[in-house]
Amino acid sequence: MTSERLLHIVGSGPAGLAAAHAALDAGASVCLIDDNHAPGGQIWRGGPGRWTDARATRIWTALHDHPRFTHRTGTQVIGCADANTLLVETADGGAAIPFERLVLCTGARELSLPFPGWTLPGVTGAGGLQALIKGGMPVRDRTVVVAGTGPLLLATAATALRAGARVAAIVEHQPWSRLTGFGLALLARHRGKFVQAASLFAALRAVPYVTGARIVAATDDDILRGVTITTGGKEVTYSCDFLGAGFGLVPNTDLARALGCATADGAILVDATQETSREDIWAAGECTGIGGVDKAVAEGRLAALAALALHPSARDIPGLRASRAFAALLARAFAPGDALKTMCRPDTIVCRCEDVTAAQLLPHRDWREAKLATRVGMGPCQGKTCGPGCAFLFGWTPPDSRLPIMPASARALSRIE
Structure with missing residues (x-):
């Protein structure tokens, strides 16, 4: 070349x-x-x-x-x-x-937002769950819940259904009024996208679609057993084997x-x-x-x-x-709302690599100060998961990129001239 x-x-x-x-x-x-x-x-x-x-x-x-x-x-x-x-x-x-x-x-x-139980085995991002299923993870006859906000929830639920899973619920954070406005805008200006969305809804017509809701907690006894959500002032619990929680990208x-x-x-x-x-x-x-x-x-x-x-x-x-x-x-339609911040309690882990809780982070003014005091962002993901989460929760500027940008072996680094 x-x-x-x-x-x-x-x-x-x-x-x-x-x-x-x-x-x-x-x-x-x-x-x-x-x-x-x-x-x-x-x-x-x-x-x-x-x-x-x-x-x-x-x-x-x-x-x-x-x-x-x-x-x-x-x-x-x-x-x-x-x-x-x-x-x-x-x-x-x-x-x-x-x-x-x-x-x-x-x-x-994926934007990962912390809530009680989000680190349990069986809990992934919505896109992560979709990728696992596409990669061959068996979900036939297992029960799935997808929750968060955005069109990816529908796509993940449809993927799970095609793979033989039972989808107990799709839990959307946005209210029905905003979703209706989004649908009307699609119909008016993006007809092809509207047809795609209508096709997805048709495929998922038997699945409960809960709007104006948010996650309270994933329940467990060492592995995921279910998820509790709140909607309309009431709490509802769905039993499930997998929870795909996605809040955007x-x-x-x-x-x-x-x-x-x-x-x-x-x-x-x-x-x-x-x-x-x-x-x-x-x-x-x-x-x-x-x-x-x-x-x-x-x-x-x-x-x-x-x-x-x-x-x-x-x-x-x-x-x-x-x-x-x-x-x-x-x-505009699917920006995560401030109400999602209430999912994170003081004892909820925010940095899963280093087990840093929200209570440990709250006293600090910015990412750098928190990192010096708590080791937030110092694990294998280098802040790629908790950085955007902290930006949403606390308004902090995400961490700078540093080399290597992905975990690399000493063997690989030693062979680079």
Whole structure:
């Protein structure tokens, strides 16, 4: 591959695959780097042969075995050696990958908000539960509850049903009035999304859908036995084997910040062409703001073309605008409300890596002070879980990115020159 037309892409979800496809179509060579062993990311999880979105299959068919396409699977980016060199870890150890043009498609993580019992075996994020089921975790004849806020609850419940689980309830934090407004906005401006939502509701018509509710506690005797919620001033308990608690998504900006790219409102800051504050790095998809698969695909194409100094075609523009408008609608409709803060009690663990409770964190003014006194954020996740949680609960600025951005073995680090 010649460096003049070589584009490096991190992340092989919808944004990364769309970027790779656009770059190949433009005559460039592509090196796609991903820590998973199959392409697709979270949205198109499962790899070729299990996808239901025709776009995924079409894009992968064009990429697979293409002479100008290199797919580095099982390759985790753990940081950067300098401004234009990625540090990665593979099964063989560590390596350095230099780049001249880079597209970041690093996706998002779930926002985990603490409540009593959220660290029990059987309790995961809603997206985490969906990923486990798609990955083959058996749930047939087991009972599932999904709770929190956002469309991901419906998607997770539908995935569980298809896998043979019993879904006892979908517990949505937003009130019915806001959900109705969201549905009407979809009908008026995003007809395709409205049809998708209606199809999901039809598939879930037998499942109780509780609105204006929040979790009180997950109940246990060492493993999850049920979940108690409050709605309309009453408490209701559902017995369950699995609880998927999801409160939205948080853009994954760790690598971008390590590379010196600016962020704003928790997402990678990009201009109209997806270029970051660095002139040789672009970003696309959920890492630039949560918006779903259509936004990811549209931004991935735009980022790759811009990185190659090309312009999008006229047919790309309407889809890009529509996907960004949908992202803004999602953000307004499903922003976690302050009432969710009441789920966290003084004795509730907030930092699960270091067993730090809310009561231990409350006396402190900011993340740095709390970290010095309590070890919050000093465990294996490096604040990736508790950092956004503390930002929501206490208004703290999340921790800075530090190297390595992911846990790495000494063997890998020692082999990087």
